[in-house]
Amino acid sequence: MPERVSVLKCLAVMAVFYLAGPGGAAPLKAETSKAETETQFRTWLDKDLWPDAKAKGISRATFDKAFSGVKLNWKLPDLVPPGTRPTTPKEQVQAEFGSPGKYFNEKTIGHVVAGGRTRAAQHARTLAAIEKQYGVPGAIVLAIWGRESGFGAVKIPYNAFEVLGTKAFMATRKEMFRKELLAALQIVQKNYIDVGSMKSSWAGALGQPQFMPTSFLDHAVDFDGDGKRDIWNSVPDTLASIANYLHLYGWQRGRDWGFEVKVPAGLTCALEGPDQGLKVADWAKMGITRVNGKPFPASELAGEGYLLMPAGRHGPAFIATPNFYVLKSYNMSDLYALFIGHAADRIGNNARGFSQEWGNVGGMYRSDIAAMQKALQAKGYDVGKADGLPGFKTRRSIGDWQAKHGQAATCFPEKSLIGAIK
Incomplete structure (x- = not known):
């Protein structure tokens, strides 16, 4: 699954990055160390990368033109220069987890x-x-x-070969970026675009759709016939x-992405998840209705649908279709896919905003949520990964635990549950 990076997210990250300074690796002790690393980079290009590029049909002329004048970009995040070790923790467990509603900024x-x-x-x-x-x-x-x-x-200002070259040489995911760098060379070799026009985001994503180079080769098309x-x-x-x-990625022609719905109070929120799909008609029989009062389209009734409650009982609920998970393939986030589907409804159908407010939940440390997840795991609940991020498995496990202990099931981590699940 090709990696996707939103430009708006990237610009926000870079704004913080430039203010705070690089945090991906311990700083080099002297400017001469950078100069030495630059020399190592040029050697790496010639002795390590070039043989692979040649094997993929890249000409020496294309290779040299792509890296002419290219130097390491020391301002990029997640760099691990030779001789150093990553200093950024792999899991930011003390980061605060906010309400999913914060993602849906109405201005955006x-x-x-x-x-x-x-x-x-x-x-x-x-x-x-x-x-x-x-x-x-x-x-x-x-x-x-x-x-x-x-x-x-949105401006996409970076030299793609500078970004991808830097990351392939000394990023935390060097092999992934090496693959993308070779794909970028193939793009210019095939004359899809010239070297000077190969602009990317800080993470190497290309153009207006923000495709990584491998995704460009697999998915980009010439639709204007030039x-x-x-x-x-x-x-x-x-x-x-x-x-x-x-x-x-499997978009099903004629099907919607999903529908905002009302879930009856007596129906457990623990039915959420793409592994608990039912026919849309069966969800309707259980009392789930669309918030706009219209019935589910007849063409959807026999198709599979999935209950989606990103904030549990503290926010809107949805019956998602398989197309929702195709949207998720573009950016591996339920909230991203929901943003796209919701915005599309408003663009194409003049739909209104969400009918239910997103609750002001969150403000918990990921370490607190991770501890909750580990406690649930110890009791036999499947929470997915105990990483401090409440995915659908964690949410429904919380709901099941709440119901078992005589509490109203909300299917979302709350401060009152810290220490209660033990």
Whole structure:
């Protein structure tokens, strides 16, 4: 599954990074150490990377042009220079876990929705052709475009070979970035774009859809017919590439992504999860209804759906379809996929905001949640990984524990549960 990185997230991370300074590795003791490392980098390019590039059909001329003038970017996060060890903990257990509702900033959603509606009219013919070919609704494509790059307005300023070269040489995930670096070389070798135009985010994601280079090779398409897969400058190529990505990850033509619903008080929230799917008709028989008062579409009733409650009883609930998890393949986050689906509903169907407020829950340390997870594991509950992040397995386990102990099941970690589960 190709790694996805949101530009808006990246810019936020970099803003903090520049203020706080690099934290990924112990600083080198002297400027000469950096100079020595630069020399090691050039040797690594020539002796280590070049043979692999050559084996993949990269010409020496392309290779030399790609790395002409490229130096290590010492401002990137998660760097581990030769001779040092990572200093950033692998698990930030003392980080505060906030309410899922913080993700759904109305200003951000509003920007994506307003921009999407405007561009739905501007690119109506292109979007219709894309939906006909790939089966993905235009509103979904627009929501991703808006979320990833502000419809192409967010600047993508970095030299991709500088970023990927630096990370392949001395990042915490060197092998992954080496693979991406070789893919970037293939992109210019195949003349999809010239070296000078290969701009990326700080994490190496390319163009308006923010594809990693391997994802570009697998999913980018030439939809405007000019012979290039130009996700940097071409709107048709950008939109069609996003749709092709979702299509290849299994988007089911004709199905929605999901529906906001009301879950009866008497129905346990512990039914949540993609491993507890039922026919949408069966969820309806259990008393789950859409918040807008409309019945579930007849075309959805025989299809599988999954209960999704990201904040347990403290926030909106949804019946998600398999297409929700296709959206999640673009960025491995339930909240990201929900943001895209919700924004798309508002772009394409003039839907309103969530009917239920996100509760002001959170403010707990991840270490507290991890301790809760470990206590549940000791009692035989499946919480997934005890990492301080309350995924659906943790949420429903909490709900089951609450019900077993005579409490109202909320299916979400709360401060009152710290120490109570033991």
